[in-house]
Amino acid sequence: MRPQIVLFGDSITEQSFRSGGWGAELANTYSRKADVFVRGYGGYNTKWALFLLHHIFPLACTKPPVAVTIFFGANDAALQGRTSERQHVPVEEYKENLKKMVQHLKGCSTTMLVVLITPPPVDEEGRREYARSLYGEKAMKLPERTNEVTGTYARHCVELAKELGLRSIDLWSKMQETEGWQQKFLSDGLHLTAEGNAVVHREVVKVFSEAWLYAAEMPNDFPHHSEIDGNDPEKAFQQRCL
Amino acid sequence: MRPQIVLFGDSITEQSFRSGGWGAELANTYSRKADVFVRGYGGYNTKWALFLLHHIFPLACTKPPVAVTIFFGANDAALQGRTSERQHVPVEEYKENLKKMVQHLKGCSTTMLVVLITPPPVDEEGRREYARSLYGEKAMKLPERTNEVTGTYARHCVELAKELGLRSIDLWSKMQETEGWQQKFLSDGLHLTAEGNAVVHREVVKVFSEAWLYAAEMPNDFPHHSEIDGNDPEKAFQQRCL
Numbered sequence: 001m002r003p004q005i006v007l008f009g010d011s012i013t014e015q016s017f018r019s020g021g022w023g024a025e026l027a028n029t030y031s032r033k034a035d036v037f038v039r040g041y042g043g044y045n046t047k048w049a050l051f052l053l054h055h056i057f058p059l060a061c062t063k064p065p066v067a068v069t070i071f072f073g074a075n076d077a078a079l080q081g082r083t084s085e086r087q088h089v090p091v092e093e094y095k096e097n098l099k100k101m102v103q104h105l106k107g108c109s110t111t112m113l114v115v116l117i118t119p120p121p122v123d124e125e126g127r128r129e130y131a132r133s134l135y136g137e138k139a140m141k142l143p144e145r146t147n148e149v150t151g152t153y154a155r156h157c158v159e160l161a162k163e164l165g166l167r168s169i170d171l172w173s174k175m176q177e178t179e180g181w182q183q184k185f186l187s188d189g190l191h192l193t194a195e196g197n198a199v200v201h202r203e204v205v206k207v208f209s210e211a212w213l214y215a216a217e218m219p220n221d222f223p224h225h226s227e228i229d230g231n232d233p234e235k236a237f238q239q240r241c242l
Numbered sequence: 243m244r245p246q247i248v249l250f251g252d253s254i255t256e257q258s259f260r261s262g263g264w265g266a267e268l269a270n271t272y273s274r275k276a277d278v279f280v281r282g283y284g285g286y287n288t289k290w291a292l293f294l295l296h297h298i299f300p301l302a303c304t305k306p307p308v309a310v311t312i313f314f315g316a317n318d319a320a321l322q323g324r325t326s327e328r329q330h331v332p333v334e335e336y337k338e339n340l341k342k343m344v345q346h347l348k349g350c351s352t353t354m355l356v357v358l359i360t361p362p363p364v365d366e367e368g369r370r371e372y373a374r375s376l377y378g379e380k381a382m383k384l385p386e387r388t389n390e391v392t393g394t395y396a397r398h399c400v401e402l403a404k405e406l407g408l409r410s411i412d413l414w415s416k417m418q419e420t421e422g423w424q425q426k427f428l429s430d431g432l433h434l435t436a437e438g439n440a441v442v443h444r445e446v447v448k449v450f451s452e453a454w455l456y457a458a459e460m461p462n463d464f465p466h467h468s469e470i471d472g473n474d475p476e477k478a479f480q481q482r483c484l
Contacts, residue, residue, distance in 0.1 A: 001297065001298075014273060014274065017266055017269045017270040017273065018270050019261060019262045019266070019267070019270075020261045020262070021266070021270075024259050024261070024263070024266035024269070024270075025261070027259045027266070027269075027280070028259040028260050028261075028263075028266075031256060031259065031280070031282075032256065032282075032283075035279060037277060038269070038273070040273075040274075041274075041464060041467065042466075042467060043466075043467025043468070044467055047475065048467070048470055048475050048479075051464075051475065051476070051479040052464055052479075055243065055464075056243070085472075086470075086472035087467075087472075222283060222293075222294055222297075224284075224285075225283065225284060225285025225286055225290070225329075226285070228290055228328075230327075230328035230329075233289065233290050233293065234293070237290075237293040237294075
């Protein structure tokens with residue numbers, strides 16, 4: 001009944017329904033107006049996510065989502081020869097995979113609002129501390145991700161959005177505009193703090209609103225209680241949903 | 243694809259996706275296992291909610307929810323002759339309306355897990371303060387809800403659950419077991435604080451788990467990333483979703 005919004009991505013999307021998470025906040029923003037579905041897969045890169053695409057977004061779907069965020073890259077950007085190399089996807093392939101996702105989604109619905117989100121920046125010191133907290137002295141000395149390399153993925157993501165005429169959120173650049181982004185927005189150098197989640201929420205709402213998903217102008221699914229006449233409640237429902 | 247859980251209720255359900263809300267927490271508990279849909283309607287009583295029933299839960303639905311929480315009563319229990327009397331529903335009618343909801347849901351699916359939740363207790367002093375903060379001296383001196391009256395609605399709700407062999411959560415009683423419940427669990431004498439939300443979340447998870455919706459034993463929708471072979475990713479997906 002309500003339009004559907006799907007959040008497709010990695011752990012940063014999967015965790016978005018934790019307390020203060022950007023996904024839960026988005027569901028709250030579109031309360032009674034749209035349903036928000038989380039399709040976040042921790043640890044996934046775009047290569048693995050492609051295996052899910054036809055399952056999550058079947059082409060024959062009679063009611064495709066009105067909007068989808070595609071939010072990958074944090075794992076694709078893991079470096080070769082380091083502890084997370086299993087997840088590495090070369091940057092050109094990352095871009096190609098994103099393109100395949102967009103083409104598939106547009107095949108589901110030509111009117112779907114597709115928004116590409118770049119990975120957030122990486123705080124290498126934060127990652128090191130996190131690794132030390134898990135593995136102590138055994139923690140690898142060399143970072144498994146660098147901010148610079150993740151930045152190239154972000155640029156490819158934004159570039160693709162331009163090429164395809166899509167809206168995008170350059171989270172990598174946006175977050176680094178704020179002094180102290182390393183601790184302010186990132187909890188372990190990679191995942192988001194409550195303030196980091198707030199940035200994503202704000203940016204997604206902004207992009208959605210600039211398109212045509214402006215919550216304040218979308219109808220509630222049913223009458224507001226103040227529209228219901230206590231003595232003749234049926235009337236409000238006849239007008240709005242019968 | 244994933245099983246669906248629907249939260250049907252009034253403002254306490256509608257607001258459950260605010261930061262720290264019990265609905266968002268529930269979605270997080272069932273992350274990658276079930277989708278949580280909020281169908282909360284602020285200000286609604288059971289009489290008005292009946293108008294929505296066939297729309298939200300169509301009988302001909304090919305994939306009905308696996309579980310539904312029904313969480314009304316806070317508005318039904320508004321007193322006659324006071325500021326919120328529009329919302330008042332006599333307690334016997336409240337019980338009858340809940341019964342109609344359950345019968346309808348069982349008509350959608352005989353295996354659906356239906357959980358009745360009683361209204362939370364009312365802190366009359368908290369309500370008075372809230373009214374004063376809104377209307378100042380013009381605020382009515384007499385409470386529009388009392389804890390005692392809301393308690394009778396809670397008892398009728400629990401009674402109905404027993405009669406129908408359903409699980410229920412007696413939130414009215416549960417919350418009052420804790421010293422200082424008035425400020426601890428209620429933000430304005432009626433709606434929930436973060437701690438109040440945590441109580442609801444905990445109780446719902448408990449009841450769901452005791453039935454057959456135990457998150458830890460439910461499968462993830464797709465392979466965990468650690469199951470994916472970096473050199474042969476297809477294998478994991480052939481086993482799990484192709």
